[in-house]
Amino acid sequence: MKKTKPTVLLIYGGVGVEHDVSVMSADNVYSLIDQDEFAVIPIFISNEGDWYRVDKIYNPCDAEKKSLPTVHLGVHNGRGGIFEDDGFTAVDVAFPMLHGDGGEDGIVQGALECAKIKFVGPDFYSGPVTMDKAFTKIIAESLGIPTARFVLSIAHSPIYSMERSLERAEKLFGYPMFIKPSRLGSSIGASRADTKEEARAAYKMAQSFSDRILIEELVDIEKEAECAYFKVKNKEIITDLAEISCSFGFYDYEKKYYGGVGAALSEKAKISPKTSERIREYTRMLSQYVGTRHLSRFDFFIARDGRVLFNEINAIPGFTKSSLYPTLLSEYGLSPSHAVALMIRDALEDA
Numbered sequence: 001m002k003k004t005k006p007t008v009l010l011i012y013g014g015v016g017v018e019h020d021v022s023v024m025s026a027d028n029v030y031s032l033i034d035q036d037e038f039a040v041i042p043i044f045i046s047n048e049g050d051w052y053r054v055d056k057i058y059n060p061c062d063a064e065k066k067s068l069p070t071v072h073l074g075v076h077n078g079r080g081g082i083f084e085d086d087g088f089t090a091v092d093v094a095f096p097m098l099h100g101d102g103g104e105d106g107i108v109q110g111a112l113e114c115a116k117i118k119f120v121g122p123d124f125y126s127g128p129v130t131m132d133k134a135f136t137k138i139i140a141e142s143l144g145i146p147t148a149r150f151v152l153s154i155a156h157s158p159i160y161s162m163e164r165s166l167e168r169a170e171k172l173f174g175y176p177m178f179i180k181p182s183r184l185g186s187s188i189g190a191s192r193a194d195t196k197e198e199a200r201a202a203y204k205m206a207q208s209f210s211d212r213i214l215i216e217e218l219v220d221i222e223k224e225a226e227c228a229y230f231k232v233k234n235k236e237i238i239t240d241l242a243e244i245s246c247s248f249g250f251y252d253y254e255k256k257y258y259g260g261v262g263a264a265l266s267e268k269a270k271i272s273p274k275t276s277e278r279i280r281e282y283t284r285m286l287s288q289y290v291g292t293r294h295l296s297r298f299d300f301f302i303a304r305d306g307r308v309l310f311n312e313i314n315a316i317p318g319f320t321k322s323s324l325y326p327t328l329l330s331e332y333g334l335s336p337s338h339a340v341a342l343m344i345r346d347a348l349e350d351a
């Protein structure tokens with residue numbers, strides 16, 4: 001008798017600002033999944049938060065959405081799966097290829113747990129921790145891993161208000177500062193401030209994306225170094241570093257997804273073996289403590305004054321054809337398609 005293939009729910013889109021990147025990542029992951037081994041059911045989450053079953057990875061327009069079946073997660077006879085108008089389909093495993101808010105922050109992961117569906121990527125504990133840059137920086141500090149000096153701020157809190165936080169930041173490190181939303185990605189809402197006036201404007205911009213704001217010292221970055229972390233039960237990989245050189249401004253959304261980055265990647269990172277080993281060791285320490293699994297990217301700054309600073313963890317890193325994460329795995333010797341298969345098989349084996 002022919003063995004039935006495990007069904008994989010490939011969830012993409014999402015309510016967050018990184019919706020479009022998720023579509024590109026999922027498109028790539030879909031093409032990497034071996035359809036002889038797995039039966040893929042793509043699920044598109046619209047900007048409004050509606051869940052649709054689709055038959056290919058794309059960004060359906062409003063007119064197209066009208067004819068798509070909506071689905072929701074649930075449990076039927078003890079098995080997790082999706083409910084549609086005309087019935088229930090059991091699902092073996094999910095692959096949320098979602099970035100940022102409402103995607104890699106534990107929300108979808110919690111829903112999958114409730115629906116008894118195993119899944120690839122961060123779990124319900126590590127998702128929220130890695131999503132919030134403040135939390136990960138606090139963990140890094142307590143593990144003895146240096147990060148840019150920072151002040152935590154909460155826009156609508158009298159204790160952690162903008163004015164109070166900026167005053168603290170002025171005392172701690174002064175201008176220039178770098179102000180960014182604590183819970184977002186893709187450089188959205190992040191900017192530099194050289195004066196109090198600019199700081200207030202930068203803060204307000206960040207605040208339009210997240211109530212929690214990080215005010216950091218502006219690091220004079222010589223290099224941004226990132227490494228890919230891959231973990232399944234019997235295999236852990238921390239790849240070589242990729243270097244992102246920013247000759248102007250900072251590594252912003254446009255550069256990340258629409259150009260420029262390829263050139264930086266094709267060049268092997270010119271980082272000394274000592275620094276490189278230090279960054280990999282920091283990655284090992286953080287990943288173990290935070291409990292990242294399957295895929296994640298660890299980002300660092302090498303400052304001109306020689307400091308090696310941890311910056312952030314991306315628990316579901318960009319996975320487009322030109323993204324750093326799959327490129328680094330390939331360079332290491334693990335093809336992205338094999339990596340995807342290993343992640344899915346690993347999630348399937350979860351108790």
Ligand SMILES: Nc1ncnc2c1ncn2[C@@H]1O[C@H](COP(=O)(O)OP(=O)(O)O)[C@@H](O)[C@H]1O
Pocket residue numbers: 148178180184185186187188190216217218219220221224246250251252299311312
């Ligand atoms: N403290 C800082 N000093 C200088 N530049 C920074 C600082 N923090 C972030 N940046 C720049 O902004 C970019 C985006 O910030 P990051 O913290 O990585 O958030 P995101 O999740 O949006 O990628 C970084 O890649 C870096 O170029």
Ligand SMILES: [Mg+2]
Pocket residue numbers: 186187299312
């Ligand atoms: Mg970043």
